[in-house]
Amino acid sequence: MLKHSLSRRDFMRVLAATATPVLLAACAAPAAAPGSGASGESQPAGEIVEVRFVAMDYDSRMQPDTQELVDAFNSSQGAIMATLEVVGWPDGRNLLLTQISGGQAPDVFNGSGQWLLEFNAAGETAPLDDLLGSDFLANFQPSGIEAMTVEGKLYGLPYFLDPRGLYYRTDLFTEQGLKAPETWADVRAAAKALNSPPTMYGIGMGPGDYWWYAWVGAFGGGNNLSRWTEDGHSRIASEEGLAAAQYLADIVLTDQSAQPSPSTANRDSDLQPLFLAGQMAILETGSWMPTIITNDAPDLQFDLAPLPVASADLKHANAFWPDCVMMANQSKNKEAAAEFLKVQFNAENRLKFALQRGVIPERIDVGKDPGYLDPNDPLTKYKEFFVQELATAHNVFETPWPATGSEDDNAINNAMAQIWLGEKSVADAMTAAAKEIDERHGL
Amino acid sequence: MATQAIEASVSTQGWLRGWRAEWAENKLAYWLLIPSILGFILFLIYPIASMFTSAFSTLDTMGRITQVGTLKNFADLAGDEQLPMIIRQTVTFAFGTVLMEVILAFPLALILNSYFPGRALAKALILIPWAMPYAVSAITWKWIFHGQMGSLNYFLMQVGLIKENIVWLGSPTTAFGAAMFVEVWSSVAFMTVTFLAGLQGIPPHIYDAAKMDGAGAWQEFRDMTLPQLRTVFMIVTLLSIIWAFRSFAVIWILTKGDPIYRTDIAVTYLYKLAFERLYFGRGFALAVCIFVVLTIFSILYTRLLGSQEEK
Numbered sequence: 166m167l168k169h170s171l172s173r174r175d176f177m178r179v180l181a182a183t184a185t186p187v188l189l190a191a192c193a194a195p196a197a198a199p200g201s202g203a204s205g206e207s208q209p210a211g212e213i214v215e216v217r218f219v220a221m222d223y224d225s226r227m228q229p230d231t232q233e234l235v236d237a238f239n240s241s242q243g244a245i246m247a248t249l250e251v252v253g254w255p256d257g258r259n260l261l262l263t264q265i266s267g268g269q270a271p272d273v274f275n276g277s278g279q280w281l282l283e284f285n286a287a288g289e290t291a292p293l294d295d296l297l298g299s300d301f302l303a304n305f306q307p308s309g310i311e312a313m314t315v316e317g318k319l320y321g322l323p324y325f326l327d328p329r330g331l332y333y334r335t336d337l338f339t340e341q342g343l344k345a346p347e348t349w350a351d352v353r354a355a356a357k358a359l360n361s362p363p364t365m366y367g368i369g370m371g372p373g374d375y376w377w378y379a380w381v382g383a384f385g386g387g388n389n390l391s392r393w394t395e396d397g398h399s400r401i402a403s404e405e406g407l408a409a410a411q412y413l414a415d416i417v418l419t420d421q422s423a424q425p426s427p428s429t430a431n432r433d434s435d436l437q438p439l440f441l442a443g444q445m446a447i448l449e450t451g452s453w454m455p456t457i458i459t460n461d462a463p464d465l466q467f468d469l470a471p472l473p474v475a476s477a478d479l480k481h482a483n484a485f486w487p488d489c490v491m492m493a494n495q496s497k498n499k500e501a502a503a504e505f506l507k508v509q510f511n512a513e514n515r516l517k518f519a520l521q522r523g524v525i526p527e528r529i530d531v532g533k534d535p536g537y538l539d540p541n542d543p544l545t546k547y548k549e550f551f552v553q554e555l556a557t558a559h560n561v562f563e564t565p566w567p568a569t570g571s572e573d574d575n576a577i578n579n580a581m582a583q584i585w586l587g588e589k590s591v592a593d594a595m596t597a598a599a600k601e602i603d604e605r606h607g608l
Numbered sequence: 609m610a611t612q613a614i615e616a617s618v619s620t621q622g623w624l625r626g627w628r629a630e631w632a633e634n635k636l637a638y639w640l641l642i643p644s645i646l647g648f649i650l651f652l653i654y655p656i657a658s659m660f661t662s663a664f665s666t667l668d669t670m671g672r673i674t675q676v677g678t679l680k681n682f683a684d685l686a687g688d689e690q691l692p693m694i695i696r697q698t699v700t701f702a703f704g705t706v707l708m709e710v711i712l713a714f715p716l717a718l719i720l721n722s723y724f725p726g727r728a729l730a731k732a733l734i735l736i737p738w739a740m741p742y743a744v745s746a747i748t749w750k751w752i753f754h755g756q757m758g759s760l761n762y763f764l765m766q767v768g769l770i771k772e773n774i775v776w777l778g779s780p781t782t783a784f785g786a787a788m789f790v791e792v793w794s795s796v797a798f799m800t801v802t803f804l805a806g807l808q809g810i811p812p813h814i815y816d817a818a819k820m821d822g823a824g825a826w827q828e829f830r831d832m833t834l835p836q837l838r839t840v841f842m843i844v845t846l847l848s849i850i851w852a853f854r855s856f857a858v859i860w861i862l863t864k865g866d867p868i869y870r871t872d873i874a875v876t877y878l879y880k881l882a883f884e885r886l887y888f889g890r891g892f893a894l895a896v897c898i899f900v901v902l903t904i905f906s907i908l909y910t911r912l913l914g915s916q917e918e919k
Contacts, residue, residue, distance in 0.1 A: 180801060257882070259883050262670060262671060262883065263671075265670050266670040266671045266672050284670075285884065286669065287668055287669050287670045291668065360774060362773070362774060363756065363773045424755075424756065425755055425772075425773060425774075425775040426755060426775035426777075426779065426867075427777060427864045428778065428867040428868070429775070429778045429783075429863070429867050430778075430864070435755075435756075438757075439756060444756065452691075460729020489850065516760065546738060568669055568886075571885060571886070572885055575885070579868045581867065582867045582868045586779070586780070586868075
C-alpha cells in the first residue's frame with residue numbers, strides 16, 4: 166500500500182500557501198491603477214504589434230462590414246495585427262467598464278460621447294491630437310471634433326453623428342390640408358388633427374431625446390443651447406426650460422395626441438416601428454430613418470422638416486448625440502492603434518461606413534463626395550439636409566460635469582415621467598430636477 | 609483552575625489524536641479534496657470577500673478600489689431617496705408572488721394528485737413554463753403585453769373588454785403587476801410539482817384509517833393532508849422567496865425597472881446603481897444587504913431541510 170508521508174504540519178503549510186494569495190487578492194484592490202500602461206511601452210523591433218478594437222454594433226451588418234475593414238488593414242501591412250470584437254450596445258458599456266477596471270482595456274473602442282466623458286473623467290482615455298496630427302484632423306467637421314475635445318485635448322474621433330429631424334406623413338398632411346410643421350403650435354395642431362388611436366397616433370413621444378428636441382426649439386438657432394449656466398448651474402428650470410417641458414406635457418396630457426405611455430417608450434423598438442407600420446403621423450428621430458423607411462416601408466409617403474421651434478420668429482435649431490472611437494489610456498500600442506485609426510477614418514472607409522449605416526459623415530470631404538450625395542439617389546435630399554444641420558447642431562453631451570452626465574440626464578427623464586404620469590406639475594418637477602442636479606454638483 | 613487547564617489540555621490532545629488517526633486513515637481523500645477546497649475558495653469565498661471589501665471601500669467610477677475601510681457606501685445607500693420604495697417593492701414582489709404561487713399551486717397539486725384521464729399530459733404541460741428559461745418567458749410576455757402590438761390588448765379588444773389599448777408595461781401599477789404575473793407564471797410549476805411530491809409521500813393508510821373513523825373529505829384535508837405537508841410547504845415557500853428576491857431577468861427584460869424605478873426590486877436597482885449610474889460603492893453596499901437577507905433565508909431553509917431529512 167502506498168505510504169503517504171506528508172505530515173499534518175506540511176499539509177497545513179500547503180493549504181496556507183495556496184489559500185493565502187487568494188484571500189489576499191480578495192482584500193486587495195482588484196485592478197490596475199487608472200492609466201497604467203499610459204506611457205505606451207513599445208514592442209521590440211520586428212515583432213508584430215496587436216491592436217484590439219471593440220466595436221458596439223449598430224446593425225446586423227456591423228460585424229461583417231467592420232471585419233472587412235480590419236482584414237483589409239491587416240493585409241495592407243505586416244507590422245500591426247488588428248483584431249475585432251463586436252458587442253451589443255446594451256452590454257457594451259459594462260463590458261468596457263469591466264475590461265478597463267480589470268486593466269485589460271481594448272486599444273480602441275467606440276461608444277457614446279457620454280462614455281467618453283465618463284472614461285475621460287476617470288483618466289482612461291488617451292489624447293489623440295499628437296498621435297493623429299493636425300493635417301489628418303483638419304478633414305473633420307469642427308462640430309464633431311469639438312464634441313470630442315475636453316479641456317483643449319481631443320479624446321475621440323467622431324464615429325456616428327446624428328442630427329435629428331421631424332418626419333411626417335405627407336399623404337395624411339395633404340388629406341387634412343396641413344403644411345409641414347415649423348412651430349410647436351403647428352406640431353400640436355397637426356398631431357391633434359391626425360390623432361385617431363389606436364390605428365393612428367398623432368406624434369411619437371418618449372424620454373431622453375424628446376426633451377432635447379423641445380429644449381433646442383425653445384431657444385432657437387443661434388442662441389445659447391447649453392443646459393448649463395457659466396457657473397455650472399442647471400438651466401432646465403429656466404423660463405425656456407419650463408416652456409419646453411410644458412410643450413411636451415401639453416401634447417401628452419392636454420391634447421392626448423401622442424402614443425400612450427411616453428415615459429417608457431423606446432425610440433427604436435416602439436416609436437420607429439409604429440411610424441413604419443403607418444400608425445404614427447409625426448415622429449422626430451435621426452438621420453438613419455430614410456434608409457430604414459426605404460428598406461422596411463418603401464411605400465410610406467413621408468417628408469422631413471427641421472425640428473420645430475417655440476415661435477415663428479426663432480430660427481430652427483438642432484442637436485446631436487455623437488458616438489466616437491476612443492483610445493484606451495491603458496493601451497501599450499498607442500502608435501499602432503493610431504495607425505489603425507488613420508486607416509479606419511480615411512475618406513474611403515468613412516464613405517463606406519456612411520453608406521452602410523445611413524449616418525452623416527463626420528469628414529467634410531465625404532459629406533461632399535458624389536459617391537455619398539448621388540444625384541440619382543432619392544435619399545440624397547435627406548442626406549444634404551442632415552449634413553447642413555450637423556454644422557450648427559448642439560452637442561447634447563456638452564457639460565461641465567463629465568462624470569455625472571448619465572445621472573443628470575436621469576433627473577430630466579424622471580422629471581418628465583412624473584409630469585406625464587400626472588404626479589407633478591411642470592414647474593415642480595423641473596425645479597426639483599434642477600435642484601437635484603445642482604446639489605449633486607455641490608452648488 | 610489548574611484542573612480546568614489540565615482537562616482542556618487532555619481534551620485538546622484527545623482531539624488531536626483523533627484528528628491524527630482520522631488523517632492517517634483518510635489522507636488520500638483529504639489530498640483529493642484540495643482541488644474542491646481551492647475551487648470553493650476561488651469561486652465562492654473570493655467573490656464574497658471581494659464584495660465585502662468593496663462595500664467597505666471607496667471606489668472610483670470604474671469600480672476600482674481607491675481606499676479601503678469606510679462606511680460611506682452604507683451611509684450613501686441609507687440616504688438614497690429611492691431606497692424605501694425599492695425595499696417596499698422588493699418585499700411586495702417577493703412575498704406577493706410567493707403568496708400567489710401558493711394559492712395557485714396547492715389546488716393544482718391536489719388536482720394532479722387525483723386520477724383523471726390525461727393526468728400525465730397535464731403534469732407535463734404544467735412543467736413547460738418552469739422549463740422555459742426566464743429570459744425566454746420574459747421576452748414572450750413582453751410582446752404579449754406590448755401596448756400597441758401585443759396580443760393581450762388584441763384579445764381584450766376583440767371580446768369587448770377594452771376600447772383603447774392599455775400599455776401594460778407603461779404605468780407603474782400595471783407594469784409591476786405584469787412583472788409579478790410573469791414571475792408567478794414561471795415559478796408556479798415548481799411549487800406545484802413539489803406539493804405533488806409531498807402529497808404522494810403521504811401514506812395512503814392514514815386516509816383509510818381516517819375514513820374508518822368517519823372523517824369527511826374536508827376533515828381529511830384539514831387534519832391529515834395539511835399537517836403532513838407543513839414542512840414541504842415551509843421549504844418550498846422559503847426557496848421561492850429566495851428565488852423571487854433574486855429575480856433579475858423577468859423585471860429587467862420586461863420593464864428595466866421603469867417608469868421612474870417603480871418596478872425595480874433590490875437586484876435590479878443594484879445593477880442600475882453600479883452599471884448605469886456608476887455608484888459602484890453604493891451598489892456593493894446594497895449587494896451586502898441582499899446577501900445578508902438571503903443568507904438568513906438560506907439558513908432557515910437549510911434547517912428546515914435538515915429537520916425534514918431527520919423525519
